[in-house]
Amino acid sequence: MQPGTPEKPRSTAGLGRTAGRGASTTLVGQLIRIGVQLGGIVVLGRLLDPSDYGLVASVAAIIGVGEVLRNFGLSSAAIQVRDLSRHQKDNLFWINSLIGLALMLLAVLFSPLIATLYGDDRLVLLTQVLAGTFLLNGLATQFRADLNRNFHFVALAGSEIGAQVGGLFVGIVMALNGFGYWALAGQQISQGILTIIILIPVTTWFPGWYHRAAPMRHLIVFGSNLAGTQLLGYASRNTDTIVIGATLGAGPLGLYNRAFQLLLLPLNQINGPSTRVALPVLARLQDDPPKYDRFILLGQTIMLHAVTIVLAFSCAQALPIISIALGSRWLGSAPIFQILAIAGFFEAAAYATYWVFLSKDATKQNLYFALTTRPLLVAFVLVGSLWGVYGVAAGYSIGVALIWPIGLWWISRVTDAPARAMFLAGVRAILGYGFATGVSWAAVQWIPIELPFARVALGGVALLAAIGLVMLIWPIFRRDVRSITQARNFLRSAKASKSGSPSVDIDTDQLSPARIPARTRTAGRTRLRIIRRLDRVVHGLAAASALPYLRDRAALQHATNQLRPFDLRAQRWHVLVAPPGEGNIGDQAMVEAFLENVEGPVQVLVRRPADVRIPTQHASRAHLVPIPHLIYGTGRVHRQAMALLAPVLDGARSLTVIGADIMDGAYSVRASSRRADVASLARSIGVEARILGFSWNGHANVGVRRSLARAGRMGTRLQLRDPVSSERARTDRFENVVDVADAVFAARTSCSLAVTEYLGATPARYAVVNASALVGRSFDQTTEYARIVTALLEAGLRVVLLPHVVRTSGDDAAACRAVFDRLAASGGLTDSGVVLVNRLLSPAEVRGLCAGADIVLTGRMHLAVQAMFHEVPAVALSTQGKVAGMMRLFDTQELCVEPGVGLAERMIPVALAVLAERESYRDRLAARLPEVQRLAALNFSGLPSATRSHSPALTAPSPTPHRQGPA
Numbered sequence: 001m002q003p004g005t006p007e008k009p010r011s012t013a014g015l016g017r018t019a020g021r022g023a024s025t026t027l028v029g030q031l032i033r034i035g036v037q038l039g040g041i042v043v044l045g046r047l048l049d050p051s052d053y054g055l056v057a058s059v060a061a062i063i064g065v066g067e068v069l070r071n072f073g074l075s076s077a078a079i080q081v082r083d084l085s086r087h088q089k090d091n092l093f094w095i096n097s098l099i100g101l102a103l104m105l106l107a108v109l110f111s112p113l114i115a116t117l118y119g120d121d122r123l124v125l126l127t128q129v130l131a132g133t134f135l136l137n138g139l140a141t142q143f144r145a146d147l148n149r150n151f152h153f154v155a156l157a158g159s160e161i162g163a164q165v166g167g168l169f170v171g172i173v174m175a176l177n178g179f180g181y182w183a184l185a186g187q188q189i190s191q192g193i194l195t196i197i198i199l200i201p202v203t204t205w206f207p208g209w210y211h212r213a214a215p216m217r218h219l220i221v222f223g224s225n226l227a228g229t230q231l232l233g234y235a236s237r238n239t240d241t242i243v244i245g246a247t248l249g250a251g252p253l254g255l256y257n258r259a260f261q262l263l264l265l266p267l268n269q270i271n272g273p274s275t276r277v278a279l280p281v282l283a284r285l286q287d288d289p290p291k292y293d294r295f296i297l298l299g300q301t302i303m304l305h306a307v308t309i310v311l312a313f314s315c316a317q318a319l320p321i322i323s324i325a326l327g328s329r330w331l332g333s334a335p336i337f338q339i340l341a342i343a344g345f346f347e348a349a350a351y352a353t354y355w356v357f358l359s360k361d362a363t364k365q366n367l368y369f370a371l372t373t374r375p376l377l378v379a380f381v382l383v384g385s386l387w388g389v390y391g392v393a394a395g396y397s398i399g400v401a402l403i404w405p406i407g408l409w410w411i412s413r414v415t416d417a418p419a420r421a422m423f424l425a426g427v428r429a430i431l432g433y434g435f436a437t438g439v440s441w442a443a444v445q446w447i448p449i450e451l452p453f454a455r456v457a458l459g460g461v462a463l464l465a466a467i468g469l470v471m472l473i474w475p476i477f478r479r480d481v482r483s484i485t486q487a488r489n490f491l492r493s494a495k496a497s498k499s500g501s502p503s504v505d506i507d508t509d510q511l512s513p514a515r516i517p518a519r520t521r522t523a524g525r526t527r528l529r530i531i532r533r534l535d536r537v538v539h540g541l542a543a544a545s546a547l548p549y550l551r552d553r554a555a556l557q558h559a560t561n562q563l564r565p566f567d568l569r570a571q572r573w574h575v576l577v578a579p580p581g582e583g584n585i586g587d588q589a590m591v592e593a594f595l596e597n598v599e600g601p602v603q604v605l606v607r608r609p610a611d612v613r614i615p616t617q618h619a620s621r622a623h624l625v626p627i628p629h630l631i632y633g634t635g636r637v638h639r640q641a642m643a644l645l646a647p648v649l650d651g652a653r654s655l656t657v658i659g660a661d662i663m664d665g666a667y668s669v670r671a672s673s674r675r676a677d678v679a680s681l682a683r684s685i686g687v688e689a690r691i692l693g694f695s696w697n698g699h700a701n702v703g704v705r706r707s708l709a710r711a712g713r714m715g716t717r718l719q720l721r722d723p724v725s726s727e728r729a730r731t732d733r734f735e736n737v738v739d740v741a742d743a744v745f746a747a748r749t750s751c752s753l754a755v756t757e758y759l760g761a762t763p764a765r766y767a768v769v770n771a772s773a774l775v776g777r778s779f780d781q782t783t784e785y786a787r788i789v790t791a792l793l794e795a796g797l798r799v800v801l802l803p804h805v806v807r808t809s810g811d812d813a814a815a816c817r818a819v820f821d822r823l824a825a826s827g828g829l830t831d832s833g834v835v836l837v838n839r840l841l842s843p844a845e846v847r848g849l850c851a852g853a854d855i856v857l858t859g860r861m862h863l864a865v866q867a868m869f870h871e872v873p874a875v876a877l878s879t880q881g882k883v884a885g886m887m888r889l890f891d892t893q894e895l896c897v898e899p900g901v902g903l904a905e906r907m908i909p910v911a912l913a914v915l916a917e918r919e920s921y922r923d924r925l926a927a928r929l930p931e932v933q934r935l936a937a938l939n940f941s942g943l944p945s946a947t948r949s950h951s952p953a954l955t956a957p958s959p960t961p962h963r964q965g966p967a
Contacts, residue, residue, distance in 0.1 A: 032157075032161050036161065036164050036165055036168060037164070039168070040168045040171070040172075040187075042325045043172055043175075044171060044172065044175055044183065044184070044187075045325065047172070047175040047176065047183070048175055048180065048181070048183065048184070049180075051181075052180050052181040052183075052184065053181075053184070055120070055122060055123065055126065055181045056126070056130075056181055056184045056185065058114075058120075058123060059114065059123055059126055059127050059130055060130070086208075087208075087214035088214045089142060089146065089207070090207045090208045090209065090210065090214075091210055091214055092141075092142050093139075093141075093142040093207040094207070094210045096138045096139075096141040096142060097135070097138045097139050098138075099138060100134040100135045100136075100137060100138020100139065101134070101135050101138065103131075103134040103138075104131045104132060104134040104135045105131075107127060107128070107130075107131035107134065108127075108128045108131050110127075111123070111124045111125075111127035111128050111131075112124055114127050115127070122181075126181070126182075126185060129185050129189065130185055130188060130189070132189055132192070133188055133189065133192050136189075136192030136193060136195070136196060137192060137195075139196055140192070140195050140196055140199055142207070143196075143199040143200065143203045144159075144199065146203055155202040155203070158198070158202070159195060159198040159199050159202060160195070162194065162198050163191045163192075163194035163195040163198060164191060166190060166191065166194040167187045167188065167190045167191025167192075167194060168187060168191075170186050170187055170190040171183045171184060171186055171187030171190075174186045174187075278295070278296075278299050278355050278359075281295065282295060282296065282355055282356075282358075282359035285359075289416060292359075292417075293417070293418045293421075296352060296355065296356065296417060296418065296422070297418060297421055297422065297425065298483060299352060299355070300349070300351075300352035300422055300425055300426075301425055301480050301483050302483075303348055303351060303352065304345075304348055304349060304425065304426060304429045305429060305480065305481060307344070307345070307348040308345055308348065308429050308433045309433065309463075309467070311341045311344045311345055311348075311433075312341075312433045312434075312436055312437040312440070312463060313437075313440065313459065313460060313463050314337070314341065315337070315338050315341035315437055315441075316437045316438075316440035316441040316444075316459055316463065317440065317441075317444070317455060317456050317459040317460075318334040318335070318337050318338050318341075319331065319334045319449055319452075319455075320444075320449065320452030320453070320455040320456045320459075321452075321456060322334045322337070323449065323452045324452045324453065324456070335390065336389060336390065336393050339390065339393040339394050339397055340393050340396065340397060342397040342400075342401060343396055343397040343399075343400040343401070345429075345430065345433075346397075346400045346401045346403070346404045347400055349404050349426045349429075350400075350403065350404045350407055352422055353404075353407040353408060353410075353411055353422075354366070356411045356415055356417040357369070357411065357415075360414075360415045360417070362411075362414055362415060365410070365414045369406075369407060369410045372406075373402075373403045373406055373407070376399055376402065376403065377396070377399035377400065377403060378399075379399075380395035380396065380398050380399035381395045381396050381399065382395075383395055384396070384398075404426070405423065408420075408422055408423050425480065428474075428476060428477050428480060429480070432467070432470045432474065432477045433467070435466060435470060436463050436466035436467045436470065437463070439462050439463065439465070439466035440459045440460070440462045440463035440466065441459070442462075443458055443459060443461075443462035444458050444459045444462070467481075471538060472538070472541060472542050472545070472547075473542075473547060474635075475634030475635045475638070476634060476635040476636075478538060478634070479634055479635075482538075540665070540669050540701040540702055540703035540704065541703060542703065543669065543670075543673035543701075543703025543704060543706060543707050544702050544703040544706050546706070546710070548673070548674075548677065549677045549680060549681075549707065549710065552638075552642055552677060552681060553680075553681060553684055555639045555642035555643070556642045556645060556646055556649075556681050556684075556685075559642055559643040559645075559646035560646045560649075560650060560685065562646075563646060563647055563650055566650050566651055570651065571600070571601055572601075572651050572652060572653040573600065573601035573602060573603050573651060573652060573653065574598055574600060574601070574602045574603070574652070574653055574654050574655075574656065574943065575602075575603050575605060575648055575649065575652045575654065575655040575656070575682075575687075576591065576594055576602055576603070576604045576605065576655075576656050576658065577605045577630075577631075577655065577656065577657040577658060577675060577678055578591055578604050578605060578606045578611060578612050578658060579591075579612075579658045579660060579662060580607065580611065580662070581606070581611035581612040582608070582610065582611045582807050583805060583806040583807035583840060584804075584805045584807065585804050585805065585840065585841065585842075585843055585846055585862065585863075586660070586744070586804065586805070586860060586861070586862025586863070586865075587611075587612065587658070587660070588612055588613065588842070588843055589744045589747065589843035589846075589862055589865075589866065590658050590660060590692065590743050590744060590862075591604065591612045591658070592615060592747065592749070592843055592844075593743045593744050593746050593747045593936075594656065594658070594692065594743065594940070595614075595615070595618045595622055596618075596746070596747060596748045596749065597743075597746050597748075597937070597939075597940040598940055598943055600621065600653075601621050601622070601623075602618075602621060602622040602623070603622075603623055603625045603648055603652075604622060604623065604624050604625065605625050605627055605630060605645075605648065606624050606625070606626055606627075607626070607627075607628055607630075607631065607632065608626060608628065609624050609626055612624070615842075625644075625648060627641050627644045627645060627648075628641070629641040630644070630645060630674070630678070631670075631671050631674045631675060631678075632668075632670065632671060632674075645678075645681070649681070649682055649685060649687055650685075652682070652687045653687075653688070653943075654687065654688045654689070654690070654943050655678070655679060655682035655687050655688070655689045655690075656689070656690050656691075656692055656943075657675050657676075657678060657679050657689070657690070657691045657692065658691075658692045658743075659675070659691040659692050659693060659694025659695075659719070659721075660692075660693070660694055660695070660721075660742075660862075661694070661695050661861070661882050662675070662694075663675060663676070663691065663694040663695070663696070663704070663708065664694075664695065664696055664697045664700040664701075664704060665700050665701040665703070665704035666697060666700075669701045669703060669704055672700075672701075672704045672707070672708075673703050673704050673707040675691070676691070676704070676707035676708045676710070676711045676716075677707055677710075677711070679691060679711045679714075679716040680707075680710055680711045680714050680716065682716075683711070683714040683715050683716055684714065688942075688943075689711070689715070689716040689717070690716060690717035690718075690719055690939075691708075691711070691716060691717070691718055691719060692719060692743050692939050693719050693720070693721030693740045693741065693742050693743045693936070693939050694719070694720065694721060694725070695720075695721060695722065695725045695882035695885065696720060696725040696726075696728045696729045696732075697725075697728070697882075698728035698731070698732075700732075705732060708734060709732070709733070709734055709735070712734045712735040712736045712737070713735050713736075715736060716736060717736055717738050718734055718735075718736055718737050718738065719738045719739075719740040719938070719939055720737060720738070720739060720740065721740055721741055721742045721743075721885070721886070722741070722742075722882070722885025722886050722888060722889060723739070723885060723888055723889070724884060724885035724888060725882070725885050726739050738938065739935065739938075740935050740936060740938045740939050741886075741889060741932045741933070741935035741936040741938075741939075742861075742862075742865050742886065742936060743936055743939045743940075744843070744862060744865045744866060744869065744936070745865060745868075745869060745929075745932050745933050745935075745936035746933060746936035746937050746939065746940070747843065747844075747847065747866075747869065749843075749844040749847070750844055750847040750848045750851060750869075750870070751842065751844035751845045751847070751848045752848040752849075752851070752852075753845055753848065754837070754841050754845040754846070754848060754849045755848055755849055755852055758800060758835050758837060758849075759798070759800070759835065763798070763852065764798055765796065765797050765798070765854050766797055766798040766799065766800055766852070766853055766854065767792045767797045767798070767799050767800070767853055767854055767855045767856070767857065767911075768799075768800045768802050768849060768850055768853045768855075768856045768857070768858075768863075768867070769785065769788065769789060769792070769799055769800065769801055769802065769819075769856075769857045769858070770801075770802050770803070770804050770812060770816070770856075770857070770858040770859055770860055770863050771785045771801070771812065771815035771816050771818070771819050771859060772804070772805070772812055772815065772858070772859025772860050772877065773805070773811045773812050773814060773815045774805070774859065774860075775859045775877050775899040779899070779900050779901045779903070780901075781815065781859075781899075781903065782815070782818040782819055782822050783822070783904075784902075784903040784904045784907075785815075785819045785903075785904075786819055786822045786823055786826070787904040787908070788857065788903075788904050788907055788908055788911070789801075789819065789823060789834060790823070791904075791908045791911070791912070792857075792911065793833050793834070795912065795915060797854060797855075797915075798833055798834070798835065799833065799834045799835070800835045800837060800849065800853075801816040801819060801820055801834065801835065801836045801837060802816070802837045802841070802846070802849065802863070803815070803816045803837060803840070804846075804858070804860040804862070804863045805860065806840050812860070816836060816837075817836065820834060820836045843866065846863065846866050847866045847869055847870060850863070850866050850867040850869070850870055850872050850874075851870040851872065853867070853872055854872075854915060854918055855872070855873055855874070855875065855911060855914050855915060855918070856872055856873070856874040856875070857874070857875045857876075857907065857911060858874060858875070858876050858877070859876070859877040859899065860876075861876060861882055861883050861886065863876075864876040864883065864886065865886070868890065868925055868929070868932075869929075871922050871925040871926045871929060872922070872925075873892070873895060873914045873918070873921040873922065873925065874895065875895045875897060875907060875910050875911055875914065876895065876896060876897070877896075877897055877898070877899045877903075878896045878897065878898050878899070883896050884896050889928065889931075889932050889935075890924065890925055890928045890929075890932070891924065891928065892921070892924065892925070894910065895910065895914070897910060
């Protein structure tokens with residue numbers, strides 16, 4: 001590429017992963033910088049007087065204006081622009097450097113005027129020395145921008161930390177040797193020199209000469225608009241310093257400056273780096289509004305909560321913190337800091353607005369916004385100065401608080417950013433952390449100030465307890481906090497999917513799984529386990545308190561009272577709360593088993609219409625009723641779900657919740673407790689309720705256990721589908737427990753279409769094998785299953801690889817495909833010896849496919865159920881104890897195999913033993929099956945008839961009797 005040619009716009013593929021790494025690196029770097037900066041505040045605060053800080057702050061407030069002009073917005077311009085040539089980067093370097101040199105000379109020239117303004121001759125030489133930072137920072141600007149633009153966050157963080165540590169060392173040495181305020185000046189100058197020394201070797205780019213032919217106008221326009229905005233912002237933010245220094249002197253200014261610097265410590269260490277990561281990502285998501293909106297909301301949420309929890313604790317415990325960190329002579333800055341903490345929150349909230357202006361290339365509008373609002377801030381500061389230093393702090397905080405909603409209104413007019421959602425997120429943080437701040441402050445009032453460590457410790461515990469309470473009773477706030485833990489997952493999800501997959505022997509593959517790198521899978525699973533554990537704790541405590549149920553009951557009662565009385569002449573219906581479905585054959589099979597065994601109209605409550613399917617023969621009487629947030633929703637949308645549930649229950653004769661393996665909280669504590677609560681809600685208004693055959697693992701979350709126990713006490717039939725689960729439920733003292741079997745054993749249809757499609761009209765002997773993505777997460781099951789399939793082929797069987805669940809959270813299609821590809825790569829595939837099912841079969845087709853098999857090997861319990869439905873022996877992996885309970889019904893516990901490393905060594909001998917005694921096993925299953933089917937039928941016994949007469953035709957294409965099927 002020629003130097004004058006713009007760089008090719010970077011693809012957004014991998015952008016999320018890069019942003020995720022950048023966020024992590026920046027976070028670690030900022031934690032180190034916070035530590036260094038905090039150490040500097042503590043050490044230098046004890047070595048220097050407030051007046052020393054006041055002198056340096058007096059100079060910095062004025063010459064800082066030049067620092068804004070020195071940058072001229074060109075660093076942000078270099079980062080935001082999509083196309084930037086080498087020549088343009090060279091020109092930006094020289095522009096920044098020359099501006100820095102000019103400003104240094106101007107500061108030296110006007111240093112006597114600055115000293116006259118404050119009435120202190122010491123400021124002449126101090127101003128001239130500090131003016132050197134203009135040139136140093138001007139030289140470093142584009143080196144930093146280049147590292148930032150190219151996502152070299154490690155090098156950028158390292159250079160900043162190294163220079164900061166070196167500068168602090170110089171400052172401490174000078175302070176120890178009695179240099180006073182010159183120690184602070186030496187710290188800043190040495191930090192600027194070290195920054196240049198470190199940046200040059202770590203940056204791959206080095207500037208050349210100025211190039212007049214390179215187009216610079218768009219960069220200058222962008223930078224000038226931004227510089228104008230920053231200049232106005234700087235002037236408004238530093239009016240307080242100038243007013244205090246000119247009217248009250250260096251001592252009060254030193255106290256105010258320390259309070260303000262403590263406020264800026266979390267703000268600068270989080271806001272600046274977050275902008276460093278967010279701006280280049282948002283700039284490249286401009287053409288993808290949904291991703292842009294999600295990123296901006298997530299970024300604002302993370303930043304607000306990270307900043308606010310620090311400010312909340314610091315505000316509540318300002319006196320002991322300052323006493324510990326700076327000593328008793330600085331206690332006068334504590335009330336100033338508490339007032340300024342209000343401004344700190346709104347400063348953090350407004351940063352997301354600033355991201356929108358920059359990433360949407362709306363810097364001119366940002367300038368107009370600043371011209372409109374910054375004079376307002378200056379006015380509040382000037383009015384507040386009539387009441388001294390506290391009035392200045394209060395005026396500044398009020399002004400910043402008013403500017404935040406104005407900024408959101410402004411971006412809603414000039415961009416398509418989600419301003420309303422950003423406002424609501426900010427309000428939630430204000431209310432939640434405001435309450436926690438008050439609790440933390442009140443908790444320590446009885447402890448004397450002479451015991452600062454005790455106050456800090458108790459205040460911290462009280463703050464965390466208050467935040468936990470807010471999370472417990474406010475679901476939306478809890479969701480905001482949880483989103484922080486999911487930030488890395490979202491950043492990775494921004495990665496564009498790569499097309500292309502290896503070719504396979506089947507041309508029409510409807511189930512082509514996405515391939516995910518092993519490292520990504522491992523990291524993702526670790527984060528998912530952590531998130532699930534947090535979810536179990538939070539939602540478990542909420543469910544155990546009964547507050548969610550009481551809130552839902554009140555919402556349901558309110559919605560019911562708004563309904564018209566139900567027409568007693570109208571038909572009533574059965575209500576079925578469907579399982580998640582969305583590609584799970586077992587979930588679909590349970591829904592169909594209910595429809596095949598219950599007469600009359602049925603309303604099936606689902607999250608989404610695509611979750612389950614109503615078979616054609618039941619379409620005239622069964623209907624899907626989507627209530628998206630009934631089980632998984634929170635806050636307002638869940639209350640709306642109660643309003644949708646009210647008319648459904650008002651006309652219901654019964655309510656049945658499909659339980660299966662989703663009632664004990666192993667997958668989701670919230671969903672399990674909500675399903676039990678829905679049954680309790682039905683009972684509360686007199687509707688007969690039951691939970692269809694489910695497993696119970698005996699170690700359920702306390703919240704789920706209490707929700708289920710409440711449902712049983714209220715009269716819900718708790719129908720346990722195996723003896724082991726029944727024993728556990730009775731041990732937990734559940735009431736109304738009924739022994740049943742899995743509802744799918746009561747199914748009435750079977751279909752041989754899949755047999756003909758995949759194996760032909762007269763298939764040879766075959767085995768059905770399922771590789772479960774659920775149990776395969778903890779070990780390399782691909783190698784194990786490849787060995788198992790090879791053993792079956794050597795035993796003279798064809799093998800059908802059958803995915804039973806095809807969805808994001810558990811993709812059997814990917815697991816079966818991996819086994820198929822492994823066999824193909826190793827040459828283990830003979831002609832038509834292994835068949836990969838490439839579509840999601842219906843439950844009747846699965847039963848038909850299992851009917852003709854010699855054996856079924858599966859990691860999914862419901863595939864084993866559908867095999868035993870036809871008296872076909874099934875070897876199943878033991879998961880959560882549910883499979884062992886089912887096998888106990890047939891007295892075939894030896895067919896239950898533990899998953900994990902060495903699976904092939906355990907499963908192959910069992911499978912070969914079954915094949916050797918196939919008829920014996922079929923006879924054993926045939927002897928037990930009638931009793932199991934009788935227990936399965938108890939799932940539906942006693943359901944009230946919904947109509948006077950109804951005779952459904954329970955048929956399916958190509959029905960086959962239980963003991964028949966393709967040979």
